[in-house]
Amino acid sequence: MTIIEQEAELIREAAHRILAGESLSSVCRDFASRDVRTSGGRLWIPTTLRRMLAGARISGRREHTPRSTFETTRPLLGEIVADAVWPAIISPLDSDRLRTLLSDPSRDYRRLAATGRTYLLSGILRCGRCGHRMNGRPRSGVPRYVCPNVPGSGACGGIATNAERTDTHVRDMVLTALDSPALAERIRHQSGDDDNLSELVRADEEQLEELAEAWAAREISRKEWMAARAPIDMRLEKNRAQLASLSRSSPLISFIGTADEMLARWRVMNVSQQRAIVSATVRTIAVAPANPRKRWDPDRFTFDWIA
Numbered sequence: 001m002t003i004i005e006q007e008a009e010l011i012r013e014a015a016h017r018i019l020a021g022e023s024l025s026s027v028c029r030d031f032a033s034r035d036v037r038t039s040g041g042r043l044w045i046p047t048t049l050r051r052m053l054a055g056a057r058i059s060g061r062r063e064h065t066p067r068s069t070f071e072t073t074r075p076l077l078g079e080i081v082a083d084a085v086w087p088a089i090i091s092p093l094d095s096d097r098l099r100t101l102l103s104d105p106s107r108d109y110r111r112l113a114a115t116g117r118t119y120l121l122s123g124i125l126r127c128g129r130c131g132h133r134m135n136g137r138p139r140s141g142v143p144r145y146v147c148p149n150v151p152g153s154g155a156c157g158g159i160a161t162n163a164e165r166t167d168t169h170v171r172d173m174v175l176t177a178l179d180s181p182a183l184a185e186r187i188r189h190q191s192g193d194d195d196n197l198s199e200l201v202r203a204d205e206e207q208l209e210e211l212a213e214a215w216a217a218r219e220i221s222r223k224e225w226m227a228a229r230a231p232i233d234m235r236l237e238k239n240r241a242q243l244a245s246l247s248r249s250s251p252l253i254s255f256i257g258t259a260d261e262m263l264a265r266w267r268v269m270n271v272s273q274q275r276a277i278v279s280a281t282v283r284t285i286a287v288a289p290a291n292p293r294k295r296w297d298p299d300r301f302t303f304d305w306i307a
């Protein structure tokens with residue numbers, strides 16, 4: 001129950017980085033390179049980090065996991081039942097965001113952990129001929145993105161582009177797009193929505209707690225309790241889903257600034273952090289066939305911008 005301040009600081013760091021869009025495996029790799037270990041002396045792995053960050057405990061709260069499911073595989077999220085006696089390392093608001101983000105089925109952490117991507121634009125680039133996702137693959141030691149030539153996949157294998165020049169071009173395009181007052185305004189607005197939604201979710205969770213207490217104190221019947229919680233549960237589910245979709249654009253909130261500031265921030269980011277910025281800005285980038293008379297042709301790239 002006592003927090004060693006150094007450990008608390010690491011939990012805060014990991015929480016902040018995951019909320020900024022970095023992957024669990026990327027944070028674990030960085031921790032390993034700094035020889036940061038768990039309290040049990042082991043290296044951090046994505047599943048352990050995910051469970052710790054999704055737990056209510058680090059925000060000073062207690063959660064209840066139904067026993068029947070506990071005996072098989074413990075579900076990631078239990079129901080938050082009370083403020084606990086241990087001190088909070090991160091705020092309940094950040095904890096709610098992490099719980100939403102880490103339980104989002106659209107983020108497949110096992111896959112991300114297994115691939116440990118090193119190519120900035122794998123899966124973001126689309127073949128301009130067949131529409132298939134392009135992957136990073138070196139040829140003669142030169143990193144490239146290619147439409148994979150896999151029989152039966154439907155991919156044509158006919159398009160490739162130099163990875164380094166493509167990464168630089170996409171970075172410049174993304175930073176230019178982010179350097180606009182209209183976009184900055186949209187992101188600030190979204191971040192406000194995010195706060196409001198988190199507040200609504202917190203209020204509903206508190207109301208559920210109060211109802212449970214009222215039933216425990218026999219002020220209301222079990223039937224009344226169930227009837228009262230139904231509309232709250234429905235609202236909670238809707239707001240949590242919306243919060244999850246807003247959280248996807250959250251990497252940009254702490255990134256946007258002047259062109260110089262953004263470039264400086266980009267340069268100290270790892271590939272996983274940079275991917276989060278690109279993914280929050282463009283859906284896909286189509287790559288047209290190369291013009292044999294041009295060595296490098298930025299017009300081959302068509303960006304599908306988000307908003």
Ligand SMILES: [Zn+2]
Pocket residue numbers: 127128129130131132147155156157158159
């Ligand atoms: Zn293709």
